[in-house]
Amino acid sequence: MSDHFRAFSFVDRILSDKQGKAIVGQYQIPDLIRKFPMSLVAESIGQCAAMSSMAAVNFKHRPVAGIASVVEFCGCARPGDILKLEVSLTRADEEAVAYSGVAWVGDKPVAKLSNCLGPMVLMEDFDNPVAVRKRYQLLVDSGAEPDAFGGVESVDFESVEKSDGEREGQFTVPHEAAFFGDHFPRRPVFPGTLLMDLKLKFVADLIVDLEGGPWTVVGMQDVKLRSFMPPGELLELSGKVDKIDGEQASILVQSRKGKRRNSSARVMLEKKIL
């Protein structure tokens, strides 16, 4: 069975869409998967925005991950939960989509994205425009069958302490993975939200060792992906304590390919238990 619209698709119904302006979607997290990382909740908000923006440009372009100024993790999403995805778009044209959005479980927000910007690429370079248009229509009309997603394979990484409050490491983008069949069929690239998840794991030891804790990850800021990550690419990771200010702290985490910075983000911490 094809992985397209299965292995890395997190909107299974569009409840309303003012194309390029506002969209409300829904995603039922499959019961049978072990866990659903918060980074994938963020991905579902982004995919909802993508649907509306692609419809706005007649499926000639599609957005890819770029910038998320603020990502807040304010709750939990578990297997079996239904995410309601509300997104407002301030821009959707051939160059970029700009949006903010919230994922709800019941009446509680679990994740918020603010001031996100995704550059548009030519759809036909990455995916089949006809198939994507058909998928959009299916989501609007009757919705897709839930439970298509079977989880993602974890990606191994190396991490060593460089100095107090600083770690470095590396990882290789998998050569093969089911999600490449969906992200994207014509040009497989490692999803930015999986890199986000990997970064959170990479800095876990820094968080445990950070003075004044225990600290809880409450989100990420200034998240930026600057270049595509094809299968098999080796990337270096670095993380260092950025700021400790009373009840809040942040860790700057970056990835590099050689000398070029490929991505960056600040992991935001608070002294509280979610």
Next chain:
Amino acid sequence: MSTEISQAEIDAIYPQVAEIVADALGCDEDEVKPDSSLINDLDAESIDFLDIVFRLEQEFKVKIPRGKAMEEARGELSEEEFEQGGIVTDAGLAKIKTYLAEIPADRIADPLKSAEIPKLFTTETFCKMVVREQKG
């Protein structure tokens, strides 16, 4: 609409623009100079240009339309008069040198590939984009 931009107008917004460029590129503000080429000196990628324009629009409450800089640089020249086969024409080159007057002439290659034009953009170029929109 006056398109003349004074140094005082640029100086007035430069600190904010430099801060935005530094934030977007994740570098120290000290590294950002008025004549820094964002691509050659500060390692900017195309996503960074989008980011910077997005931040400038929010900070200065202006709208910088897509392709605005290239359109303004071209002036009254048609696309064919401005570039042929990916190379900027002599007339186009003269327009570029006028539009990007802040850039030392020796940085502008001759012949100049049109795809290389963004490499010329400096922090001051972005200041001028904002001032133009503020005045427009």
